[in-house]
Amino acid sequence: MSFPYTYISCPCTDVSTPINGSTEQNDDEEQERTFDPRSPRANFSLYTLEHLLYCEDCQQIRCPRCTLEEIVTWYCPNCLFEMPSSMVKSEAGRCTRNCFNCPICIGPLAVTSVHPDPVQRSLLGPWILSCGYCNWTSLEIGWQFKGLQDMRSEMGKLKIGGQYKAANSKTSASTPPTESTPDDDPDSVFTALRSFYNSQLSSSNATDPLLTPSGGINYSSPSSLARIMSLYTGRSSYGKKDPAKSTPMRESVDPSEGLQIFDPASDTAAIEKLRTQGWTSTASTAQQTEQKHPPRFTSDLRPTQAQLRTKRSKRCRTCRHILVKPEAKVQSTRFRIRLVALNYIPTITLKPLQPSPSTQLPLLDLNALPVLRASQFLLTLKNPLFDPVKITLGTPAHAPGKNSHKVTILCPQFDIGPNADQWDEALGDNKNRRASKLLSTSKVEYVGGERGKVAEAGKVWEKGRNWTTVVVEVVCQDVGEDGEGEDVLEIPVFLRMEWEGDTMEREEGGSGSGGGGGLKGEERKEKRELAFWVVVGVGKVGRLEGPTLAASP
Amino acid sequence: MTARPSVTSRISTSRSLGPHIQSDSTTLISASTAFTGTQPISLGPNVIIQLRARMTSAYGPINISENCLISERASIGLLSPPAPTQAEGEPTGVNLAPGVVIESGATVEATCIGAYTIIEAGAKVGKGAAIGEHCKVCAMVQLGEGAVVGDGMVVYGSGWGERRSEQGRQELEGMRRKAVTEQIEVLRRCWTGK
Amino acid sequence: MPPKPASSKPKGDYIETDTGNKVARRSQLYGTQNIILGGRTTIQPEVCIRGDLVRAAPPKDPKDPKSGASANTSVMVGRYTFVSTGSILRPPHRLHKGTVSYHPLKIGDHTFIGERCIIEAASIGDHVYIGKGAVLGKMVIVKDWVKVLEGAVVAAGTVVPSGCVVGGRPARVVGEVGDGWGMHEGMEGGDMRELWRSVG
Numbered sequence: 001m002s003f004p005y006t007y008i009s010c011p012c013t014d015v016s017t018p019i020n021g022s023t024e025q026n027d028d029e030e031q032e033r034t035f036d037p038r039s040p041r042a043n044f045s046l047y048t049l050e051h052l053l054y055c056e057d058c059q060q061i062r063c064p065r066c067t068l069e070e071i072v073t074w075y076c077p078n079c080l081f082e083m084p085s086s087m088v089k090s091e092a093g094r095c096t097r098n099c100f101n102c103p104i105c106i107g108p109l110a111v112t113s114v115h116p117d118p119v120q121r122s123l124l125g126p127w128i129l130s131c132g133y134c135n136w137t138s139l140e141i142g143w144q145f146k147g148l149q150d151m152r153s154e155m156g157k158l159k160i161g162g163q164y165k166a167a168n169s170k171t172s173a174s175t176p177p178t179e180s181t182p183d184d185d186p187d188s189v190f191t192a193l194r195s196f197y198n199s200q201l202s203s204s205n206a207t208d209p210l211l212t213p214s215g216g217i218n219y220s221s222p223s224s225l226a227r228i229m230s231l232y233t234g235r236s237s238y239g240k241k242d243p244a245k246s247t248p249m250r251e252s253v254d255p256s257e258g259l260q261i262f263d264p265a266s267d268t269a270a271i272e273k274l275r276t277q278g279w280t281s282t283a284s285t286a287q288q289t290e291q292k293h294p295p296r297f298t299s300d301l302r303p304t305q306a307q308l309r310t311k312r313s314k315r316c317r318t319c320r321h322i323l324v325k326p327e328a329k330v331q332s333t334r335f336r337i338r339l340v341a342l343n344y345i346p347t348i349t350l351k352p353l354q355p356s357p358s359t360q361l362p363l364l365d366l367n368a369l370p371v372l373r374a375s376q377f378l379l380t381l382k383n384p385l386f387d388p389v390k391i392t393l394g395t396p397a398h399a400p401g402k403n404s405h406k407v408t409i410l411c412p413q414f415d416i417g418p419n420a421d422q423w424d425e426a427l428g429d430n431k432n433r434r435a436s437k438l439l440s441t442s443k444v445e446y447v448g449g450e451r452g453k454v455a456e457a458g459k460v461w462e463k464g465r466n467w468t469t470v471v472v473e474v475v476c477q478d479v480g481e482d483g484e485g486e487d488v489l490e491i492p493v494f495l496r497m498e499w500e501g502d503t504m505e506r507e508e509g510g511s512g513s514g515g516g517g518g519l520k521g522e523e524r525k526e527k528r529e530l531a532f533w534v535v536v537g538v539g540k541v542g543r544l545e546g547p548t549l550a551a552s553p
Numbered sequence: 554m555t556a557r558p559s560v561t562s563r564i565s566t567s568r569s570l571g572p573h574i575q576s577d578s579t580t581l582i583s584a585s586t587a588f589t590g591t592q593p594i595s596l597g598p599n600v601i602i603q604l605r606a607r608m609t610s611a612y613g614p615i616n617i618s619e620n621c622l623i624s625e626r627a628s629i630g631l632l633s634p635p636a637p638t639q640a641e642g643e644p645t646g647v648n649l650a651p652g653v654v655i656e657s658g659a660t661v662e663a664t665c666i667g668a669y670t671i672i673e674a675g676a677k678v679g680k681g682a683a684i685g686e687h688c689k690v691c692a693m694v695q696l697g698e699g700a701v702v703g704d705g706m707v708v709y710g711s712g713w714g715e716r717r718s719e720q721g722r723q724e725l726e727g728m729r730r731k732a733v734t735e736q737i738e739v740l741r742r743c744w745t746g747k
Numbered sequence: 748m749p750p751k752p753a754s755s756k757p758k759g760d761y762i763e764t765d766t767g768n769k770v771a772r773r774s775q776l777y778g779t780q781n782i783i784l785g786g787r788t789t790i791q792p793e794v795c796i797r798g799d800l801v802r803a804a805p806p807k808d809p810k811d812p813k814s815g816a817s818a819n820t821s822v823m824v825g826r827y828t829f830v831s832t833g834s835i836l837r838p839p840h841r842l843h844k845g846t847v848s849y850h851p852l853k854i855g856d857h858t859f860i861g862e863r864c865i866i867e868a869a870s871i872g873d874h875v876y877i878g879k880g881a882v883l884g885k886m887v888i889v890k891d892w893v894k895v896l897e898g899a900v901v902a903a904g905t906v907v908p909s910g911c912v913v914g915g916r917p918a919r920v921v922g923e924v925g926d927g928w929g930m931h932e933g934m935e936g937g938d939m940r941e942l943w944r945s946v947g
Contacts, residue, residue: 051925077908107902107917132903133917140720340927674865692882735847
């Protein structure tokens with residue numbers, strides 16, 4: 001993790017806050033408690049600003065936990081083709097084109113020709129799948145494809161090693177079991193077992209209410225529901241028929257019915273393989289999870305079809321209004337509706353305020369913050385709203401954690417100016433240009449650097465058109481040789497913003513990605529407020545270097 | 554900034570302090586290649602050394618066989634003194650077999666690299682390592698000092714990397730060999746116009 | 748977490764072109780006639796752009812090899828795109844019909860390329876953030892609004908769909924960017940005008 005960072009805690013995780021967003025009645029309680037970024041719960045409520053949405057109707061921040069998602073489009077991440085949602089279920093959410101992933105490294109596989117003549121290679125087969133990263137090719141499992149058209153179904157018929165699976169159960173049933181080679185492919189074993197037991201079920205128990213005519217078990221179809229209902233209501237009629245017709249079920253007895261007899265030789269072979277080829281020949285957990293039938297060895301891994309991805313729209317969980325709606329086209333990155341928190345709450349950035357060069361103190365290093373000495377940081381809040389905002393910041397005097405680092409925000413109450421139009425900035429005077437330069441992180445600032453400025457309590461450090469910078473002072477304690485993560489300094493800051501916004505008495509349709517800005521018509525102002533916790537990750541606390549530094553404060 | 558890399562094909566360096574470079578008339582060396590050290594560097598026929606590659610022969614000779622391709626910013630040669638416990642008669646320095654491809658930004662200190670092995674972008678191969686033929690060291694993999702990689706192995710993943718030996722590669726070897734020679738051919742055409 | 752340039756150099760280290768491209772004097776641009784910078788593009792020091800690797804066109808005049816190649820562009824970098832120190836941009840090549848041919852490398856607008864990246868992609872979209880030390884293999888296609896994590900190795904031929912976060916070696920999709928991606932100045936994938944202004 002690179003410092004500094006800012007996370008925002010979505011108010012939805014706070015159970016004391018009513019989800020409809022009126023925070024007024026429990027302000028007192030809220031001020032009593034402080035947010036602890038180290039608590040295990042915090043992991044689930046902290047988001048970066050760009051991941052947060054804002055519901056204009058609830059006037060509240062919305063995070064992935066308090067929104068509902070709806071799938072707009074299914075598409076393959078490899079070929080970027082859309083798949084109609086009607087097909088998704090039958091294809092098990094996988095791409096039906098020639099998009100395969102490497103069984104070894106899960107990278108994408110390319111289709112290449114191994115035709116002996118290099119000039120003909122782009123036109124003629126046989127084709128293989130090859131991984132551009134780990135050099136795996138389908139030749140390793142003996143697979144070559146005749147055509148490009150239906151590689152997927154051809155793959156379904158192939159066994160590891162390149163032989164074709166036994167064509168179907170009919171032929172193997174007609175031949176004597178001694179001659180037919182037992183098909184150990186998991187897929188065909190499963191289909192054999194399934195068809196056998198389906199036939200058993202339907203013959204033995206034709207009136208099972210849950211059995212569909214095709215032989216599958218279906219709990220959700222209306223007809224089976226009706227049969228269940230009739231089972232309860234008119235039980236007697238079903239009960240009488242049953243014993244007469246039912247014949248006892250038998251188990252599968254030969255390979256054509258899916259019977260697989262455990263062969264001790266396979267175990268010895270596996271042990272032998274382990275002994276000769278070692279650890280590297282075994283499939284890792286990550287590799288196994290990608291497979292339909294997790295095998296033991298890497299040599300039995302098959303290429304997998306690419307899994308589809310989705311584009312989703314998001315709704316507020318409370319009021320069900322749509323917050324985000326992307327365009328359905330796969331290639332498009334546009335949104336029909338996009339209400340992101342970026343347009344409503346200030347962006348918060350932190351950067352070190354370096355000590356004045358005259359003091360000869362070393363520059364602040366965010367990966368080794370000085371111990372037992374005050375270090376200062378500039379906290380800049382930038383207002384995206386078109387109205388001026390009043391900000392109140394609060395922070396616990398000691399940062400949470402075992403080592404109570406002292407934290408002070410020198411100016412906890414201030415105003416931020418309104419965000420102006422883009423044109424203002426483009427045509428803006430020098431001050432604006434300079435202002436934007438100041439915000440850039442590349443510039444190093446010193447105490448007393450410009451016009452001899454020194455941080456003072458109760459005074460804003462610097463102010464621009466729509467941003468304000470205040471100073472945060474931190475005195476770190478010695479963390480010693482504590483466990484992992486103990487040396488990270490994170491400051492929880494409670495941010496409360498108040499502004500007078502336009503009333504939202506208008507139809508939903510107009511609220512595009514433009515956000516709250518640019519409203520025309522009757523200017524009726526309404527007082528608004530929003531409050532949430534922010535966690536600012538400052539840096540890592542350094543080690544106490546020798547007695548000289550320890551003695552200096 | 555030059556419009557195109559000026560290419561020199563030289564038999565020996567004119568600088569008196571540089572290493573002795575032995576090369577063929579078909580060797581292409583970018584003018585921005587940095588040669589340092591004092592021990593001999595021999596470059597076989599059809600070797601192409603691209604822009605800003607570094608050839609360091611301060612701690613051992615460099616021996617590059619024919620049809621090797623060294624990409625930009627690659628570093629060939631030992632960067633620190635070799636391990637003292639080296640037996641007599643063992644190869645020293647860095648030796649590349651024919652058809653080795655070193656991609657951009659790779660650092661090669663290996664004692665020997667087998668024929669048609671590819672060291673991908675940003676990979677590091679430590680001192681004294683021995684890499685077999687037809688291997689692939691994937692991008693950003695760092696092979697430590699003295700690592701031994703057998704023939705036809707692929708080293709991938711992060712850090713020291715995971716290894717796997719490639720089965721059934723024989724059928725593809727011809728194709729891969731062709732890819733290397735074609736690449737050299739195209740680069741040659743691109744640079745010299747012939 | 749805004750992208751950080753390595754260091755702000757005093758004036759004079761960059762050449763500013765008519766269209767506002769800021770190209771470091773200490774960058775290594777080869778085959779400049781084949782490189783198109785979209786305007787207000789920043790190229791930091793030590794960046795290497797291999798514009799000389801153009802699609803192999805049969806040279807018409809062996810004495811003037813430029814005649815065959817100059818019609819081609821090999822590297823296109825978009826507006827406000829920022830290429831950090833030490834990165835290498837290299838057009839990818841592939842073996843096709845028995846010959847190796849180079850393909851142009853296209854990079855979109857407002858894209859940030861971190862320090863010491865090695866890019867051999869075929870195309871990179873707009874508002875893409877590439878963390879430092881990442882390697883994009885040959886013929887990779889990165890769509891718009893993508894974040895490539897630090898040190899990722901995107902395997903050759905991978906397609907990264909828009910809105911994804913990829914990482915690891917080889918890189919796979921590990922997450923999705925937020926809905927606010929690309930909207931704000933100074934954030935990853937966001938508006939890069941300010942960064943361009945701060946240079947030089």
